[in-house]
Amino acid sequence: MTLLPLPRLRRGRGLGEGAGMTEYAKELRRNQTDAEAKLWSYLRADQLGHKFRRQYRVEGYIADFCCVAQRLIVELDGSQHVEQHHYNQQRTDRLQAAGLRVLRFWNNDVLLRTDDVLEAIVRELGEELPPHPSPLPRRSRGRGRQASALASLDAIVMQHPVSLPRQLQLRARLYALIRAFFAERNVLEVETPILSASGNTDPNIESFSTVFSGHVDAGARERWLRTSPEYPLKRLLAAGIGDCYELGRVFRNGEAGGRHNPEFSMLEWYRVGWDHRQLMEETIALVEAALAMMGRRAEVVIESYRQLFLDELGLDPMHASLDELRAPLAEYAIDASDLGRDDWLDLLITHKLQPAFPRDRITLIHDYPASQCALARIRAGEPPMAERFELYLGPYELANGYHELNDAAEQRRRFERDNTLRRARGLREIPMDEPLLSVLDAMPDCAGVALGVERLLMCLAGTDAIADVLAFPFVTA
Known part of the structure; x- marks a missing residue:
C-alpha cells in the first residue's frame, strides 16, 4: 500500500x-x-x-x-x-x-x-x-x-495484565452467556458438593484433603476437595435428572504457575443419549459463542488423534516404538526413567504439537488410544479407540470430553489400576468413590465434557497469565 x-x-x-x-x-x-x-x-x-x-x-x-x-x-x-x-x-x-x-x-x-x-x-x-x-x-x-x-x-x-474491573466484567459476561446457552437447550444447572469422602485416583492429579473435626457419626473424617464435579453429576444422571451442567470451583494440589492456579472454575455438562461426536459439535458451538461475544471468530479443524500424529510428526501413535516416540523430544533432555508410552505421547502433544496450534483456530482432537480412556468407553477395532476428545483454542487445551463409561465393574478396574500406578510411583492411594460405583450401571448412555473457564477467559482477554483473569491469584489469595 x-x-x-x-x-x-x-x-x-x-x-x-x-x-x-x-x-x-x-x-x-x-x-x-x-x-x-x-x-x-x-x-x-x-x-x-x-x-x-x-x-x-x-x-x-x-x-x-x-x-x-x-x-x-x-x-x-x-x-x-x-x-x-x-x-x-x-x-x-x-x-x-x-x-x-x-x-x-x-x-x-x-x-x-x-x-x-x-x-x-x-x-x-x-x-x-x-x-x-x-x-x-x-x-x-x-x-x-x-x-x-x-x-x-x-x-x-498477551504480555501485559488485564485491568481488574475489566476481567471481572468479562467473567460475569461469560457466565451469563453460558447460562443462556444452556437455558436455550433445556440443560439444567445443578450444584453438587465440593467436599467428598473419596478423591480422584488419577495418578497425574493430586487432590487437596482436609479433616472434619465434628461428631464421628457425621461421616468419614478425611474429606477431599473435588478436582471436578464429575462423580456427583454422574450420580444425578443415574437418578434420572437428565441433561445437566455445573459451573463451579474445583481444586488441584501442586498446580500453580503462569497458566495454572490450584483453585479454578470448571464448567462440566452431560447430554443423555449423545455420543462424544455429538457433544464435540456443541462444545465448538459454545466456544464460538464466547468468541462472538468479543467480536471474534476462529477457524475450526477436527482431526483424529492418530491422523494428527501422522500429519505433523510422521508417527503412528498406535504402533510407533518407544525409541521412535522419544526421538522428536531428544532436544529436551527428558529424564526417561519411569516414563511409559502414554507419557511420551503426552509429551509429544505438549512439547511439539500443541504449541504450534494457531491462536485463531479451534482444534478438536478425537478418538484416543485405548490406554488413555480415563472414564470413556472403548470402541472395539484394530486398534481399539477411546471415545473421547479434547478441544484447543490456539495452544490452550480448553475442554476434555467422553462418551461416558457406565459399566461399574470396568470402572472399578480402572480405579484399581490408577492406585496400582500410584503405589509404583510412591504416591498415596486414594479412596475410590463407592457411591458412584454403586449406581454407575444405572447411568443412562450419555456424553460429558469439562471445560476450564479460566483458560477460556485467558483466550478471550488475550493473556498468557492466569493471574490476569483471577480477582486474587493463589500467591495473594
Whole structure:
C-alpha cells in the first residue's frame, strides 16, 4: 500500500533551526515519562502492524508518537496540559489541517487503562485516512491491514495484565452467556458438593484433603476437595435428572504457575443419549459463542488423534516404538526413567504439537488410544479407540470430553489400576468413590465434557497469565 508522505518539517518557534529540534527530540527520548515509556513498549518494532516513531518532528512540533504511513499522531497529556488547553487545540488544529489524525490520551489512562488505549489506537489505524490538503491518487485499501493490527494487538496484550474491573466484567459476561446457552437447550444447572469422602485416583492429579473435626457419626473424617464435579453429576444422571451442567470451583494440589492456579472454575455438562461426536459439535458451538461475544471468530479443524500424529510428526501413535516416540523430544533432555508410552505421547502433544496450534483456530482432537480412556468407553477395532476428545483454542487445551463409561465393574478396574500406578510411583492411594460405583450401571448412555473457564477467559482477554483473569491469584489469595 502506497500512501502520501508527511508534509515537510517547518521550523518551530523557540527551538531554533532543524538541528536544534533534533537535539531537543533526542533529549525528550532520553527523558521519557512513565506513560511514554509504557506506551512505547507496545508501539515499537511494528507490534501493531505499523511502524511508529517517537518524539517525531512534524509541522514545527515534536509529536510524542507518529505512524508516518497512516499519518497518525498519538499525544500523551499530563496534568500540566490542563492549563495548556488552548495551545493543545491550536496544535491539534494545525496538524489536522496538514492531513494528520491526532489521538490524545491522559498519562493516567496509559498507565491504568492500557488495553483501552491500545484498542483505540488499533481502531484508528483501521479507519480510512483523512483527505490530504493536496491529494494524489491512492491505492484502494482492503481489510488486511486492520486484521493484521488486531491480530498483533492480541499478541501484545498477551504480555501485559488485564485491568481488574475489566476481567471481572468479562467473567460475569461469560457466565451469563453460558447460562443462556444452556437455558436455550433445556440443560439444567445443578450444584453438587465440593467436599467428598473419596478423591480422584488419577495418578497425574493430586487432590487437596482436609479433616472434619465434628461428631464421628457425621461421616468419614478425611474429606477431599473435588478436582471436578464429575462423580456427583454422574450420580444425578443415574437418578434420572437428565441433561445437566455445573459451573463451579474445583481444586488441584501442586498446580500453580503462569497458566495454572490450584483453585479454578470448571464448567462440566452431560447430554443423555449423545455420543462424544455429538457433544464435540456443541462444545465448538459454545466456544464460538464466547468468541462472538468479543467480536471474534476462529477457524475450526477436527482431526483424529492418530491422523494428527501422522500429519505433523510422521508417527503412528498406535504402533510407533518407544525409541521412535522419544526421538522428536531428544532436544529436551527428558529424564526417561519411569516414563511409559502414554507419557511420551503426552509429551509429544505438549512439547511439539500443541504449541504450534494457531491462536485463531479451534482444534478438536478425537478418538484416543485405548490406554488413555480415563472414564470413556472403548470402541472395539484394530486398534481399539477411546471415545473421547479434547478441544484447543490456539495452544490452550480448553475442554476434555467422553462418551461416558457406565459399566461399574470396568470402572472399578480402572480405579484399581490408577492406585496400582500410584503405589509404583510412591504416591498415596486414594479412596475410590463407592457411591458412584454403586449406581454407575444405572447411568443412562450419555456424553460429558469439562471445560476450564479460566483458560477460556485467558483466550478471550488475550493473556498468557492466569493471574490476569483471577480477582486474587493463589500467591495473594
